[in-house]
Amino acid sequence: xxxxxxxxxxxxxxxxxxxxxxxxxxxxxxxxxxxxxxxxxxxxxxxxxxxxxxxxxxxxxxxxxxxxxxxxxxxxxxxxxxxxxxxxxxxxxxxxxxxxxxxxxxxxxxxxxxxxxxxxxxxxxxxxxxxxxxxxxxxxxxxxxxxxxxxxxxxxxxxxxxxxxxxxxxxxxxxxxxxxxxxxxxxxxxxxxxxxxxxxxxxxxxxxxxxxxxxxxxxxxxxxxxxxxxxxxxxxxxxxxxxxxxxxxxxxxxxxxxxxxxxxxxxxxxxxxxxxxxxxxxxxxxxxxxxxxxxxxxxxxxxxxxxxxxxxxxxxxxxxxxxxxxxxxxxxxxxxxxxxxxxxxxxxxxxxxxxxxxxxxxxxxxxxxxxxxxxxxxxxxxxxxxxxxxxxxxxxxxxxxxxxxxxxxxxxxxxxxx
Numbered sequence: 281x282x283x284x285x286x287x288x289x290x291x292x293x294x295x296x297x298x299x300x301x302x303x304x305x306x307x308x309x310x311x312x313x314x315x316x317x318x319x320x321x322x323x324x325x326x327x328x329x330x331x332x333x334x335x336x337x338x339x340x341x342x343x344x345x346x347x348x349x350x351x352x353x354x355x356x357x358x359x360x361x362x363x364x365x366x367x368x369x370x371x372x373x374x375x376x377x378x379x380x381x382x383x384x385x386x387x388x389x390x391x392x393x394x395x396x397x398x399x400x401x402x403x404x405x406x407x408x409x410x411x412x413x414x415x416x417x418x419x420x421x422x423x424x425x426x427x428x429x430x431x432x433x434x435x436x437x438x439x440x441x442x443x444x445x446x447x448x449x450x451x452x453x454x455x456x457x458x459x460x461x462x463x464x465x466x467x468x469x470x471x472x473x474x475x476x477x478x479x480x481x482x483x484x485x486x487x488x489x490x491x492x493x494x495x496x497x498x499x500x501x502x503x504x505x506x507x508x509x510x511x512x513x514x515x516x517x518x519x520x521x522x523x524x525x526x527x528x529x530x531x532x533x534x535x536x537x538x539x540x541x542x543x544x545x546x547x548x549x550x551x552x553x554x555x556x557x558x559x560x561x562x563x564x565x566x567x568x569x570x571x572x573x574x575x576x577x578x579x580x581x582x583x584x585x586x587x588x589x590x591x592x593x594x595x596x597x598x599x600x601x602x603x604x605x606x607x608x609x610x611x612x613x614x615x616x617x618x619x620x621x622x623x624x625x626x627x628x629x630x631x632x633x634x635x636x637x638x639x640x641x642x643x644x645x646x647x648x649x650x651x652x653x654x655x656x657x658x659x660x661x662x663x664x665x666x667x668x669x670x671x672x673x674x675x676x677x678x679x680x681x682x683x684x685x686x687x688x689x690x691x692x693x694x695x696x697x698x
Contacts, residue, residue, distance in 0.1 A: 299359050354452070357465070360467050360675070371477040424488055427479040438473060442466060487515075538669075557605055558599075558664075631661050
């Protein structure tokens, strides 16, 4: 249990530095991996050292490279957890300090145990109506203090469990497991830690909490957990409207729906062996995006009636190509939306991967996913095949490059439909 005094005096910068140090370890290890992979391995593979000794050296090198790659990923996972903890502690501490400042300015004493007292004034002691208003305000301040401490406690407990789990992965031998499981869980947890700071109190407490946060904390929450704010009474109407976006398409709702359905592969809509784009379209539709264009129009996005029979629904022409195929989806939403740079990405956007063609020209758009969060400029996406939730683009991109993947990433903001 984190105490009020501990949260108030917490050195958040130290946690930030810890996250940065672990990320630096990841960067340094990955640089070594790239050097071995790009410069040493090709020479041995090309016969620079022949015979049994050369084969043994090549096997040892590849084992070493794999081990360093796994170590790098585990360092990245730790840095993601510590980054999430830093954000959660900072938001909680700022919320606490705002409440303490309000109590001090209004004359409400706060003990070291976090209990808010009544103002020691004659008016508070002898005017019943004023005393009643003081009791209401004291209750509000007590709520703000307690929810800040509770949020920090939850973050501390969740991060402890994950860090303990990561500390036991010292014998990992599978790069994919380190990436998809350890880094994947850490990336998800970073978002969960930030989202856990959003209170569940009444509108007055929520409004006071939000108003007490500095703009950078508010922006962190808007980008990392918009779905936790959009329908929360007490959040300013203009903020909630911006999270929704214009038209019927609910951008925050799309992020929430995708996160809630990231691994339910047996759902009726998940019928393709490679279902990434069908999942994106299902997310858009569930978030209110209206079908566009007619069944016989080439420029359209729609899903027809479904029979429930997977073979018929897959092969019966029951969807537009833009609904289920990544290249056509990219073409459609590029024409009916706006392509933005990766540093402009926001929850509710679509992300596509393109393998460049010969000579660097247009290539094959082969995969799509939903942008469900952005943290410190790092896009987090949720997808099917393989199932991932709030996966880190920044963590996964350099690993993909080791296998010769140099995909171009496109981010498209689907246009409002009204």
